[in-house]
Amino acid sequence: MNVRYARRGLASLAVASVALLAVGCGAEEKPKTADKPTATTASPQKTQAGQEQPSTEEPTEELAVLKGQKGLELVINSAERDAGGFLTVKGRLRNTAETVVAIPARTSGDETEVVKHGTSLGGATLVDAVGKKRYYVLRDTDGRPLTTTGLDSLGPGKSTAVFMQFPAPPPATTDVSFQLPTFEPATLKLS
Numbered sequence: 001m002n003v004r005y006a007r008r009g010l011a012s013l014a015v016a017s018v019a020l021l022a023v024g025c026g027a028e029e030k031p032k033t034a035d036k037p038t039a040t041t042a043s044p045q046k047t048q049a050g051q052e053q054p055s056t057e058e059p060t061e062e063l064a065v066l067k068g069q070k071g072l073e074l075v076i077n078s079a080e081r082d083a084g085g086f087l088t089v090k091g092r093l094r095n096t097a098e099t100v101v102a103i104p105a106r107t108s109g110d111e112t113e114v115v116k117h118g119t120s121l122g123g124a125t126l127v128d129a130v131g132k133k134r135y136y137v138l139r140d141t142d143g144r145p146l147t148t149t150g151l152d153s154l155g156p157g158k159s160t161a162v163f164m165q166f167p168a169p170p171p172a173t174t175d176v177s178f179q180l181p182t183f184e185p186a187t188l189k190l191s
Contacts, residue, residue, distance in 0.1 A: 034107030064178065064186035071097025072154070074162070074180060079188045086138070087126070087168040087190065089178065093151070094159035103151040106181040120149040121164050126188075127177040128169045129189060135166045135176075 006182075046094040066074040095101045108115050109123025122145030126135040138146040146165040155158065169176060169190070179185045 004062070007118075021155055022130060026037070058130045063188055066180065066183040066186050068180075068183040070101045070104070072101055072183075074183055076178065076186070078191070079176075080191050081168045081171075085168050087135075087166045089124075089164045089166070092159045093121075093148075093154065093162050095154035095156060098156045100153050100155050104170055104182045107151070107183075108145075109137075109181065113139065114145050117144045118149055119151045120145050121147045121151070121162060121180060122149075123181040124164045124166075125179050126166050126169065127179065128173050129177065130168060131173055133169070135169065137166065138165050 028136060061077055063157075064076045064077055064080060066076070068074065073094050073096055074091060075094065078090045079087060080090075081087050093103070104117055105115075105119055107123050108118070108120050111122070114120065114122035122137050122139075124137050124147065127133075128135070140146065148160075148162040148164070153160075174190055176188050176190060177185050178188050
């Protein structure tokens with residue numbers, strides 16, 4: 001057998017193997033059938049104007065609306081305790097102005113460890129007036145706040161989902177004052 005033909009045969013075999021491998025990568029996917037529902041994740045939907053709207057799976061209840069600078073608003077949809085001893089506050093940060101608005105750096109707070117990780121909502125606090133305690137956003141072992149980070153700016157009419165995680169106040173505490181630098185405070189009912 002000629003070496004040239006053997007090489008050509010091996011090259012053809014390699015190309016065919018790669019083609020079969022590429023076609024076979026999707027072979028494990030099972031087709032969706034109409035009688036079996038599939039799980040989907042909630043994602044924001046865009047309107048014709050390009051503004052993000054919450055999907056039907058996101059909470060629509062408004063516990064509080066905090067006014068900020070230059071048309072920024074923080075809409076708080078939930079403040080829920082979990083079994084691990086945490087309280088998670090979720091909502092949307094939205095721009096009601098007709099121009100792009102930068103998220104103020106002061107929303108990150110004054111702590112050096114938090115500020116060095118970029119713009120966030122790390123300056124948020126909860127005040128329990130009855131228990132006479134103030135709760136700060138939790139941090140991980142590297143000092144990053146357990147909250148939405150990487151906030152830069154919002155275009156006109158745009159919004160973004162946000163969260164903040166705090167240590168949970170005692171079960172007897174049902175109301176707290178929520179404070180975020182550059183925004184007006186609000187009272188939250190805890191669930």
